[in-house]
Amino acid sequence: MFRRHDKLSQAKGDNVTIYFEDVPIICKPTDSVAAAVLLSDPGYTRRTPVTKAPRAPYCMMGTCFECLMDINGVENQQACMVPVRDGMKVRRQNGVPILPGDSKEPGND
Amino acid sequence: MFGAAIAYGLSRAGVDTLMLDGHDNNLRAARGNFGLVWVQSKGKGLQRYADWSRESACLWSGFAEELTDITGVSIAHRNDGGMMLLLGDEEVEKRKLEIAEMSKQSGATGYDCEIITHADIQAYFPDIKLGKAVTGASFCPHDGDVNPLKLLRAMHSGFVNSGGRYKSRCTVNTIDHANGVFTANTQEGQFLAPKIVLAAGHGISQLAESVGIDAPIRPQRGQVLITERIQQVLPMPLNSVRQTDEGGFQFGNSEEDIGFDDGTSLDVVQNIALRAVQSFPQLSTVRLVRNWGCVRVLTPDKCAIYEESISHPGAYVATSHSGVTLAAINARLVSKWIATGEQPTDFNHFSASRFHVQAT
Amino acid sequence: MTEPADLIVIGAGPAGLAAASLASKHNLSVLLLDEQAAPGGQIYRNIEHNITHESETCAILGAEYAYGAALAETCRASDVTYTPGATVWRIDPDGSVAYSVNGAAHTAKGRRIILATGALERPVPIPGWTLPGVMTAGAAQTLLKASAMLPSGRVVVAGTGPLAMLVTLQLIDAGADIAALLETTRKRDYFSNAMLLPGAMAGQDYLRRGMAMRRAIRASGVPIYGGVTELEARGDGQVSSVRGRSGGERLTFEIDTLLVHDGVVPNIQATRQVGCEHEWYEPQRYWRPVRDSWGTTSIDTITVAGDGAGISGARAAEYLGQLAALDAACRLDKISMADRDSAARPIRSAMQPHTAIRPLLDGVFTPSFTTPHGDDTIVCRCEEVTAGEIRTAVAQGVMGPNQIKSFTRCGMGPCQGRNCGLTVAELIADVQGVPVSDVGYFRLRPPIKPVTLGELAAMDLSETDS
Numbered sequence: 001m002f003r004r005h006d007k008l009s010q011a012k013g014d015n016v017t018i019y020f021e022d023v024p025i026i027c028k029p030t031d032s033v034a035a036a037v038l039l040s041d042p043g044y045t046r047r048t049p050v051t052k053a054p055r056a057p058y059c060m061m062g063t064c065f066e067c068l069m070d071i072n073g074v075e076n077q078q079a080c081m082v083p084v085r086d087g088m089k090v091r092r093q094n095g096v097p098i099l100p101g102d103s104k105e106p107g108n109d
Numbered sequence: 110m111f112g113a114a115i116a117y118g119l120s121r122a123g124v125d126t127l128m129l130d131g132h133d134n135n136l137r138a139a140r141g142n143f144g145l146v147w148v149q150s151k152g153k154g155l156q157r158y159a160d161w162s163r164e165s166a167c168l169w170s171g172f173a174e175e176l177t178d179i180t181g182v183s184i185a186h187r188n189d190g191g192m193m194l195l196l197g198d199e200e201v202e203k204r205k206l207e208i209a210e211m212s213k214q215s216g217a218t219g220y221d222c223e224i225i226t227h228a229d230i231q232a233y234f235p236d237i238k239l240g241k242a243v244t245g246a247s248f249c250p251h252d253g254d255v256n257p258l259k260l261l262r263a264m265h266s267g268f269v270n271s272g273g274r275y276k277s278r279c280t281v282n283t284i285d286h287a288n289g290v291f292t293a294n295t296q297e298g299q300f301l302a303p304k305i306v307l308a309a310g311h312g313i314s315q316l317a318e319s320v321g322i323d324a325p326i327r328p329q330r331g332q333v334l335i336t337e338r339i340q341q342v343l344p345m346p347l348n349s350v351r352q353t354d355e356g357g358f359q360f361g362n363s364e365e366d367i368g369f370d371d372g373t374s375l376d377v378v379q380n381i382a383l384r385a386v387q388s389f390p391q392l393s394t395v396r397l398v399r400n401w402g403c404v405r406v407l408t409p410d411k412c413a414i415y416e417e418s419i420s421h422p423g424a425y426v427a428t429s430h431s432g433v434t435l436a437a438i439n440a441r442l443v444s445k446w447i448a449t450g451e452q453p454t455d456f457n458h459f460s461a462s463r464f465h466v467q468a469t
Numbered sequence: 470m471t472e473p474a475d476l477i478v479i480g481a482g483p484a485g486l487a488a489a490s491l492a493s494k495h496n497l498s499v500l501l502l503d504e505q506a507a508p509g510g511q512i513y514r515n516i517e518h519n520i521t522h523e524s525e526t527c528a529i530l531g532a533e534y535a536y537g538a539a540l541a542e543t544c545r546a547s548d549v550t551y552t553p554g555a556t557v558w559r560i561d562p563d564g565s566v567a568y569s570v571n572g573a574a575h576t577a578k579g580r581r582i583i584l585a586t587g588a589l590e591r592p593v594p595i596p597g598w599t600l601p602g603v604m605t606a607g608a609a610q611t612l613l614k615a616s617a618m619l620p621s622g623r624v625v626v627a628g629t630g631p632l633a634m635l636v637t638l639q640l641i642d643a644g645a646d647i648a649a650l651l652e653t654t655r656k657r658d659y660f661s662n663a664m665l666l667p668g669a670m671a672g673q674d675y676l677r678r679g680m681a682m683r684r685a686i687r688a689s690g691v692p693i694y695g696g697v698t699e700l701e702a703r704g705d706g707q708v709s710s711v712r713g714r715s716g717g718e719r720l721t722f723e724i725d726t727l728l729v730h731d732g733v734v735p736n737i738q739a740t741r742q743v744g745c746e747h748e749w750y751e752p753q754r755y756w757r758p759v760r761d762s763w764g765t766t767s768i769d770t771i772t773v774a775g776d777g778a779g780i781s782g783a784r785a786a787e788y789l790g791q792l793a794a795l796d797a798a799c800r801l802d803k804i805s806m807a808d809r810d811s812a813a814r815p816i817r818s819a820m821q822p823h824t825a826i827r828p829l830l831d832g833v834f835t836p837s838f839t840t841p842h843g844d845d846t847i848v849c850r851c852e853e854v855t856a857g858e859i860r861t862a863v864a865q866g867v868m869g870p871n872q873i874k875s876f877t878r879c880g881m882g883p884c885q886g887r888n889c890g891l892t893v894a895e896l897i898a899d900v901q902g903v904p905v906s907d908v909g910y911f912r913l914r915p916p917i918k919p920v921t922l923g924e925l926a927a928m929d930l931s932e933t934d935s
Contacts, residue, residue, distance in 0.1 A: 003621040035616040044601040050853040054706050056601030060608035063589045065883035076337050096338045096356050101391040103238045133869025262876045277868035382925035393923030401914045
């Protein structure tokens, strides 16, 4: 949906690679996860809990909550507020998130 | 909750009913209700109320079905039992004593509540890990829950569909009585009827006095937390945790004597959050999205008051903080009492005069 | 127990940066909290990085953007304790603030608080606005600022307000394929208001610049349609076209991105959560906190500055931040009232041209999308509640926004009403035939942004005097 500006596509400084649905995306360290996701197609971030409708970032400033994604296994994160980190694994959120952690694991709390 | 349930019952029985409601930002305890249809903690000191709560719980399934049939609103009623989680041995011992007391008080009727172990509890919840801190729970088969906001909406809808009339922004300021007719004076005008039911929660005491009924209620705050939606993992409500049908986890059960303040405080919120993650450690990464205070309408013994005025026959008071539990019995038996005069058994136990009994 | 700071400033946009810097200069201890990773708020987003590394982006965004670098620099050089990445989720009238940084919740206390949380875009509830590919004009500008990105396919910009024109021009300069600018501004607003204000010389200047922007847009080959109505986004799983009507003409454009804009409104989440009184501002149909000439709200410990107090733009925000800082310094006995007033005089003078144009702008760019026409249009994006559902509930006697919330779940989702609160109030007012100011707003409760139960459980409450 979005692309880097022609005159700026040569990334200055260190590139960062994140994996969106297992597909690598080269980004800049100042990118948010949501911005990086918009570099791919289709750039939607989640499906809604109520009707499973696809949604993508709307405001890019943390007020619309459409960019809720699974980042490194933790769901419901506002991707536009999370800076990219090398090796990050990002997935779309599909409806209602699952309970995090392991239900069967015994032992310490 | 009380008003809507009684009005619904009256309207369904063909009684011409007008419901006068206050403003959008009034205290409105009904909006803060946890949603429990709860029996195991009711009626200490007043067995009739313990029985009353259980009777209502038994009527609830039929009531829920009827509401959904009439209005199309599904209210997510569950009736497979509920638990009070106990953390630490002290809480277990304390609960054992309470159960013994209630069993004694209930005599032949019995008190269906038993202590179950950590392993028993975990068996009820295969999809969420129970924290080590949980040492037991008291389980009652009559307990359950419902979506309280959908319930309120369904009762309103059913009321209106059966011919009931609803007016909002219509706080009743005073009540006059002459020649068997009550006049409710509001900013939107006067409304007349031969019978008037005061179910106004916090608004009740002064109005009740003006029609010759004593309705001593006091405010008590409870703070509630609700999280983001999560897939369903908690199939049964607990007294201070339930997972709503939409998926959010709801926590609560604090009791604060703080007047009519429906705000929140970090220390109480922290205590609630701490207990939540001790009970279910997986919830520690789940996010709180909203936290509110709700002011309970409490009677001196925490049991209901139902009373018809002696000096002003036709004026009724109905109140308790357990509006959801009692919604079924309010809609069925209380509305019948108001419409026809037919009293449920031993109904005089709920008169406010019980608070004026001299110690012997 | 930590000593309370003299001043906690929330928000590091122009108002917050200016307030923090000036307060610090007057020897107040200042804690500046902002949820972004770098200073600048939205208007000067990513300014530090861009001014050093992205000269092309700066060139596109213009001198008004580059101006923000000085504000950030001044604050960095001061004694302000600046905590980026801090999401404030609770504020109390006694000056307590709860916030989260890096997954841990903290509390802090200030003798005074300045709220500089800025603005957000007015919701644009048109059919199809929830489709992927429909975004705000501000979002596109943010992507340019923060990531040097622009839409890759065909774009239409639609709506009203200075930002719509500005973003259109900036994207053209950056090389985007803009098919058209669809202006919903009512034509007569331009003319009837242009003559409105005697003495608003700055207004004439602004109009001239606006006209120049429009000429530049047209000169680049992008058509501008005026008086557009019946705007609608269409697509299956993603936006693929936009429709509207201009004059008698039906318009359709095949597109990949639709940028919408209906002006900005004060972000009142924090001021409402803490309990400040608000007033309705009819010309631009939004709520803003009640405040005095220094920005003090109905809660004496809390001051608002910048667009969060009422939309007045970036330059005015800076001056309002300075005034708030002077007042704080005075109230905390660092300067006398006389010194405060004399220091304030040149600030108010400098601010005057920026505020003088407001009535003109507010009168010209009146909101276009306050009441969705169709019943199927989504009002609450989070819970997918439609305009029809809300209208039905109101017709059944539901009296206000909080009961609507209770009955339909509208406003209960993660955004807590940020994108539906105004629309719901307008719908209720419309059906009931009452002024919107009488209808009220959602009761906003903490947390202002979600916070995990684990963070809450682990929080050290003795960090502040409770």
